[in-house]
Amino acid sequence: MKQFIIQPEISLCRKKEGGFGKALQQDIVAFYNSDYRGGGNWRISGTIENLICTFKNDVTTYPSQTLNNAVVRFAQILKADLPEILRLSGKQNLRVCVIPRSKRENSYRPDQLLLRATIQITAQRLNGFMDGTHDIIRHTDTATTHLARSGHGGSGELPYIGITKETCSISDDVIGQDILLVDDLYTKTVNIDEDCIQALLDKGARSVTFYSIGKTLSRY
Numbered sequence: 001m002k003q004f005i006i007q008p009e010i011s012l013c014r015k016k017e018g019g020f021g022k023a024l025q026q027d028i029v030a031f032y033n034s035d036y037r038g039g040g041n042w043r044i045s046g047t048i049e050n051l052i053c054t055f056k057n058d059v060t061t062y063p064s065q066t067l068n069n070a071v072v073r074f075a076q077i078l079k080a081d082l083p084e085i086l087r088l089s090g091k092q093n094l095r096v097c098v099i100p101r102s103k104r105e106n107s108y109r110p111d112q113l114l115l116r117a118t119i120q121i122t123a124q125r126l127n128g129f130m131d132g133t134h135d136i137i138r139h140t141d142t143a144t145t146h147l148a149r150s151g152h153g154g155s156g157e158l159p160y161i162g163i164t165k166e167t168c169s170i171s172d173d174v175i176g177q178d179i180l181l182v183d184d185l186y187t188k189t190v191n192i193d194e195d196c197i198q199a200l201l202d203k204g205a206r207s208v209t210f211y212s213i214g215k216t217l218s219r220y
Contacts, residue, residue, distance in 0.1 A: 095179050132171070
């Protein structure tokens with residue numbers, strides 16, 4: 001696991017009314033498990049790219065055994081990484097929230113929500129963590145960013161400042177809490193993670209720490 005800082009100055013995001021601004025207003029301590037190299041690695045079993053693609057379960061539909069194997073592997077990663085994050089954070093406990101998928105909640109089959117389910121079960125079993133995996137629920141479709149470049153992003157808009165507040169409901173249970181926000185992949189040019197972090201802080205979260213399975217290697 002590696003640590004990095006999500007900085008406001010590199011989280012410029014488009015505004016809905018035009019122009020660009022900061023999706024995030026402060027530095028955020030963040031962690032990730034593995035570098036994400038993209039390319040054809042998603043086809044190679046055992047790679048972090050393949051694990052993330054398996055959980056998406058959209059372009060390629062995976063059999064139940066493949067999905068079960070992904071759940072087991074991801075649970076092992078979480079059991080190793082989350083306690084270390086808690087230790088490094090210096091917090092007594094962390095409420096675990098999850099970045100929702102891009103489409104509204106009822107658009108997905110249960111086997112397309114296994115990443116969140118795995119995080120939920122693991123958080124419930126680890127000391128020092130509270131289950132907030134359903135604190136952020138998407139009610140309005142947004143574009144699917146990893147498919148948008150090929151023209152298959154579907155309905156909804158690409159990330160803009162405030163998209164989380166406008167397309168998700170956020171539970172009052174995050175107010176006053178130290179949050180660990182989890183996503184499958186962090187890419188600094190996408191900005192959906194930054195926008196969600198800021199939405200939690202604006203809602204009243206005491207602090208937000210970020211964690212993703214993979215982090216896209218920067219081309220810059």
